[in-house]
Amino acid sequence: VSTESVFIDALRAIATDPAARGLADDAAVLEIGGETIVLTHDMIVEGIHYLASDPPEDVAWKLVAVNLSDLAAKGARPRGALLGYALGDGQWDAAFARGLATALSAFGLALLGGDTVAMAPGAPRALGLTAIGIAAGPIPSRSGARPGHHLWVSGSIGDAGAGLAILKGEMEANDYLVERYRNPRPRLEAGARLAPIATATMDVSDGLLIDAGRMAIASGCAVRIELDSIPLSDALLSLRGDSPETRCRAAGAGDDYELLFAAEAAAAPNILALADEIGLPLSRIGAFTGGHGLSLFHRGDAVALPAKLGFEHRT
Amino acid sequence: VSTESVFIDALRAIATDPAARGLADDAAVLEIGGETIVLTHDMIVEGIHYLASDPPEDVAWKLVAVNLSDLAAKGARPRGALLGYALGDGQWDAAFARGLATALSAFGLALLGGDTVAMAPGAPRALGLTAIGIAAGPIPSRSGARPGHHLWVSGSIGDAGAGLAILKGEMEANDYLVERYRNPRPRLEAGARLAPIATATMDVSDGLLIDAGRMAIASGCAVRIELDSIPLSDALLSLRGDSPETRCRAAGAGDDYELLFAAEAAAAPNILALADEIGLPLSRIGAFTGGHGLSLFHRGDAVALPAKLGFEHRT
Numbered sequence: 001v002s003t004e005s006v007f008i009d010a011l012r013a014i015a016t017d018p019a020a021r022g023l024a025d026d027a028a029v030l031e032i033g034g035e036t037i038v039l040t041h042d043m044i045v046e047g048i049h050y051l052a053s054d055p056p057e058d059v060a061w062k063l064v065a066v067n068l069s070d071l072a073a074k075g076a077r078p079r080g081a082l083l084g085y086a087l088g089d090g091q092w093d094a095a096f097a098r099g100l101a102t103a104l105s106a107f108g109l110a111l112l113g114g115d116t117v118a119m120a121p122g123a124p125r126a127l128g129l130t131a132i133g134i135a136a137g138p139i140p141s142r143s144g145a146r147p148g149h150h151l152w153v154s155g156s157i158g159d160a161g162a163g164l165a166i167l168k169g170e171m172e173a174n175d176y177l178v179e180r181y182r183n184p185r186p187r188l189e190a191g192a193r194l195a196p197i198a199t200a201t202m203d204v205s206d207g208l209l210i211d212a213g214r215m216a217i218a219s220g221c222a223v224r225i226e227l228d229s230i231p232l233s234d235a236l237l238s239l240r241g242d243s244p245e246t247r248c249r250a251a252g253a254g255d256d257y258e259l260l261f262a263a264e265a266a267a268a269p270n271i272l273a274l275a276d277e278i279g280l281p282l283s284r285i286g287a288f289t290g291g292h293g294l295s296l297f298h299r300g301d302a303v304a305l306p307a308k309l310g311f312e313h314r315t
Numbered sequence: 316v317s318t319e320s321v322f323i324d325a326l327r328a329i330a331t332d333p334a335a336r337g338l339a340d341d342a343a344v345l346e347i348g349g350e351t352i353v354l355t356h357d358m359i360v361e362g363i364h365y366l367a368s369d370p371p372e373d374v375a376w377k378l379v380a381v382n383l384s385d386l387a388a389k390g391a392r393p394r395g396a397l398l399g400y401a402l403g404d405g406q407w408d409a410a411f412a413r414g415l416a417t418a419l420s421a422f423g424l425a426l427l428g429g430d431t432v433a434m435a436p437g438a439p440r441a442l443g444l445t446a447i448g449i450a451a452g453p454i455p456s457r458s459g460a461r462p463g464h465h466l467w468v469s470g471s472i473g474d475a476g477a478g479l480a481i482l483k484g485e486m487e488a489n490d491y492l493v494e495r496y497r498n499p500r501p502r503l504e505a506g507a508r509l510a511p512i513a514t515a516t517m518d519v520s521d522g523l524l525i526d527a528g529r530m531a532i533a534s535g536c537a538v539r540i541e542l543d544s545i546p547l548s549d550a551l552l553s554l555r556g557d558s559p560e561t562r563c564r565a566a567g568a569g570d571d572y573e574l575l576f577a578a579e580a581a582a583a584p585n586i587l588a589l590a591d592e593i594g595l596p597l598s599r600i601g602a603f604t605g606g607h608g609l610s611l612f613h614r615g616d617a618v619a620l621p622a623k624l625g626f627e628h629r630t
Contacts, residue, residue, distance in 0.1 A: 003402070003404075003405030003408060003409075004402055004408075004431060004433070006405065006408075006409065007400075007402065007405075007408040007409065007412060007431065008431060010408075010409065010412035010413075010416075011398070011412060011415075011426060011429075011431075013416075014412070014415065014416045014419060014426045015425070015426040015427065015428075016425075017395065017425035017426070017427060019395060019425065019427050020395075020425065020426060020427045020428060021428075023426075023428060025428075026428070027428060028395065028397065028427035028428040030394070030395060030427065030447070032347060032348060032350050032352060032394075032449065033347060033348030033349045033350030034348045034349070035347050035348030035350075037347060037352075039395075039397060039427060039428060039445075039447065040397070040428065041397035041398070041399050041428060041429045041430055041443075041445055042430045043399045043401075043430045043432045043443070044432075045401070045432045045433070045434060047435060048432065048433060048434075049432070079345070079347075080332065080334060080335075080343065080345065080354075082343065082354060082355070082356035082445055083326070083356070084356050084358045084399060084441075084443040085322075086358075086360070086441055087318070087319055087322065089318075090318030090321065090322075093318060093319075093321075093322045094318075094321065094322065094325065097322060097325035097326060097329070098325075100326075100329065101325075101328075101329045104329060110330070110331075110332035110334065110335065111326060111329045111330040111332070111335060111338075112330065112332060112334050112335045112343035112345065112354060113330075113335060113336075113338060113340075113341070113342060113343040113354060113355065113356060114326075114356045115356055115357045115358045115443070116319060116322065116323060116326075117358045117359075117360045117363065117364070117441060118319070118360070118363060119360060119363075119439065119441065120362060120439050123438055123439050124434065124435050124438050125441075126399075126401055126432060126434065126440075126441045128356075128358070128399040128430070128443045130354070130356055130397055130445040132345070132354065134347065
């Protein structure tokens with residue numbers, strides 16, 4: 001048991017308000033004046049969630065995107081944000097502000113307030129953002145999957161992990177994959193449109209396998225994932241080739257910020273029609289069954305789980 | 316011009332939504348579903364806003380209190396909070412969680428969510444909290460003071476600054492003053508009751524003089540402060556003696572988290588009656604006039620402004 005999970009358990013014991021959803025959902029859901037407000041606060045830390053060498057404009061984009069990805073998973077439309085900013089080098093700060101303006105404007109998110117603080121020179125920086133969204137309809141949780149429901153994912157998986165490997169010099173350069181690492185696209189439109197259809201939704205931030213396992217645990221089900229159905233980009237396939245190993249590695253990498261959702265089998269035609277309409281692939285990658293646990297298959301054959309399912313304690 | 320003020324100006328250029336109030340108010344005001352929601356996000360940094368030797372329970376209290384002080388200045392009732400937490404030593408974290416439970420319960424504030432992140436070992440920690448409040452009525456800004464309005468402050472001034480001096484070994488020990496530094500009391504009841512009466516309100520966080528000067532600038536007025544009217548605690552007076560120097564020093568120290576507000580002269584009887592009712596001193600310490608600038612008087616005589624009006628770049 002890590003000290004971190006002890007701390008989170010202590011917070012969970014405090015967070016008894018229903019709006020906190022047991023701290024199990026990455027976003028709080030508050031009913032105020034007949035409206036449903038979704039609130040999330042995510043931090044990113046230098047050297048942990050981004051590289052010190054990443055362009056500050058992209059760090060700003062990522063800070064906004066990872067928070068909006070939580071709103072997307074709840075089907076909420078972004079309304080505003082509060083920034084918690086640790087000042088650093090003036091040039092870096094100026095570039096961050098430019099990137100922030102770009103990201104906020106791309107997503108129609110208003111900067112509403114926040115705080116800037118001085119840090120000791122050279123201290124690694126922790127940046128936080130609170131995003132506030134308004135839900136249009138019902139809000140999916142992580143826990144609504146049931147045996148027989150299908151598991152779906154948006155976009156492609158593993159690109160950001162490959163982008164990070166490239167930036168670390170572990171892989172051949174590829175602009176598309178680096179861009180997927182630095183500029184994740186929160187799936188806001190898909191999230192809002194899927195909210196009435198999906199039975200459970202979350203975003204893939206720590207890795208497809210670990211996050212699918214979390215959805216299964218929250219839902220009291222087992223989940224079976226077809227490795228060969230996991231959507232991989234052409235860029236990733238051309239650099240790594242197609243193999244169960246490539247697919248396991250992609251499914252255990254983090255930072256995808258795609259939507260992972262469960263839906264009844266009968267919803268499949270609607271989901272595929274939605275994918276066509278919004279121009280974002282939505283792929284069926286598995287199914288929930290009775291029992292518990294996560295199992296992997298490749299072309300019908302059982303495959304052992306990889307050692308790394310994703311990031312467990314980043315956090 | 317500091318790099319920090321350049322950064323904040325850049326944010327101000329982005330924050331064009333009326334709910335942001337030009338980033339001039341320390342809290343955002345969002346109208347949703349007929350309710351008025353007040354949002355604030357304040358960070359505290361080890362070595363800057365608190366001492367590494369401060370008990371973690373008190374650091375948690377301060378993180379909650381400084382945010383609620385912003386809600387108090389807007390007359391909002393606390394509804395919930397999101398925590399941005401940098402993990403450290405497990406024992407410290409556990410004590411922080413206990414202090415957080417105490418503070419949240421003292422103020423009826425629900426923990427709704429947030430994020431915990433790992434930091435590099437030894438890195439100074441930055442902790443953030445987003446507080447969400449609901450306003451019962453009109454929301455005062457900083458900018459509503461007009462010539463002829465009086466300037467008022469709640470509680471006593473300079474205690475926290477003296478408490479910090481004690482902890483740094485610069486002053487004789489005194490438990491009351493240290494407690495005022497470590498456990499500030501956000502003036503929520505006073506803030507909610509004053510909202511319909513005050514013409515401008517803010518909390519005193521950086522120092523009475525600098526904050527009063529900011530209110531005057533925002534309101535397009537000058538402000539005159541009577542040093543001898545500034546409320547000082549018995550503890551502070553007994554340790555430092557009463558003199559213009561003591562009073563200037565108290566008025567230039569930060570971390571008071573008292574309410575500073577303007578009101579029409581005719582409101583004085585109501586304000587004094589409210590002070591009696593809620594058991595919190597509310598003291599008239601000056602007045603707004605035409606023109607601009609901050610001037611100090613002591614028993615009717617003009618006094619030069621001290622070199623330090625408060626904390627300017629903490630921030």
